[in-house]
Amino acid sequence: MQTLVIVAKRDTPRAVVLAAEIQQRHPTLTVLADRALAHALNWPRIEDRELAARADAVVVLGGDGTLIYAARLLGGRNVPIIGVNLGSLGFMTEISVEELFSRLDDVLAGNFHVDSRMKLSCRLLRGGKVLIEDEILNDVVINKGALARIADHETSIDGVPITTYKADGVILATPTGSTAYSLSAGGPIVHPSVDCTILSPICSHALTQRSIVVPADRTIRVTLKSETADTYLTLDGQTGHSLQGGDCIEVVRSPNRVGLVRNPHVAFFTILRQKLHWGER
Ligand SMILES: NC(=O)c1ccc[n+]([C@@H]2O[C@H](COP(=O)([O-])OP(=O)(O)OC[C@H]3O[C@@H](n4cnc5c(N)ncnc54)[C@H](O)[C@@H]3O)[C@@H](O)[C@H]2O)c1
Ligand SMILES: Nc1ncnc2c1ncn2[C@@H]1O[C@H](COP(=O)(O)OP(=O)(O)OP(=O)(O)O)[C@@H](O)[C@H]1O
Structure with a gap:
């Protein structure tokens, strides 16, 4: 893996801090950001088409809307998307901020499970x-x-x-x-x-x-x-x-499909129970 692209919910200060921390923790990776985030971080501004072409993996910092935005930005490319929830519901961005760095380490080590979405x-x-x-x-x-x-x-x-x-x-x-x-x-x-x-x-x-x-x-x-x-x-x-x-x-x-990095120990039905408030087992 060479290039990680970060797509963040606009105007979200926590996303800016997390993006900077990702870059700091992984000096050997090329870490790129979507246009608004790059502006906030003073990183080079790169066109969406180029971001899509260069991404080996994507970290989404936001809610479901941000994940959809990232999937659309990738066009037909199917690279692993790590969805970290900074939104309200986060049905698809199921990874918590606390899990972000360990999950990213797993992805960089090639040790991850992808849900291939139609x-x-x-x-x-x-x-x-x-x-x-x-x-x-x-x-x-x-x-x-x-x-x-x-x-x-x-x-x-x-x-x-x-x-x-x-x-x-x-x-x-x-x-x-x-x-x-x-x-x-x-x-x-x-x-x-x-x-x-x-x-x-x-x-x-x-x-x-x-x-x-x-x-x-x-x-x-x-x-x-x-x-x-x-x-x-x-x-x-x-x-x-x-x-x-x-x-x-x-x-x-x-x-074309979308690859969502999933915790293999968390079933789809667990997410339903948690996010749709169906109660504990
Ligand atoms: N009445 C409704 O339920 C209604 C109305 C308009 C749009 N939407 C949905 O909003 C989606 C766009 O999401 P957004 O976050 O950009 O807009 P948004 O912020 O208006 O989101 C609407 C809600 O739908 C949730 N959501 C989005 N995709 C989901 C999914 N696959 N599974 C479960 N919940 C999901 C979001 O978390 C949010 O709580 C559209 O694709 C459409 O399905 C729902
Ligand atoms: N980097 C971005 N560039 C352009 N638009 C974006 C970007 N990130 C998010 N958006 C748009 O901003 C809106 C709000 O984002 P998002 O849905 O992620 O937040 P939320 O509503 O708090 O979370 P959730 O959808 O999980 O409830 C969405 O319509 C999304 O498409």
């Missing part, structure tokens, strides 16, 4: 043209604004029509994203080692229209039928795009 490839098509193409760790959300009317979402799997959801929106989530917005919309919790896509309407007007768990290799298409103004596509809660009637959102499993 990503979705998402395309927004308008009039047959691809407007947006992106990779997603959590979810693709089609949703209406506060005052917009209920919209029609014509949905198919591998070209086979499923239904037209009359709903506030539709969520397409990965197993990782199953514990995020999808869960709030009534979707199932899916173990991250199961590859699938969870399709969930948001506040569907038909009571039998519930979440569907779809094999990951199937192509799901949602076409916005109504000329509803004020409808948006949100990718991983990070980027938003305005939608028009006729727009088609297409998702399928990405060939």
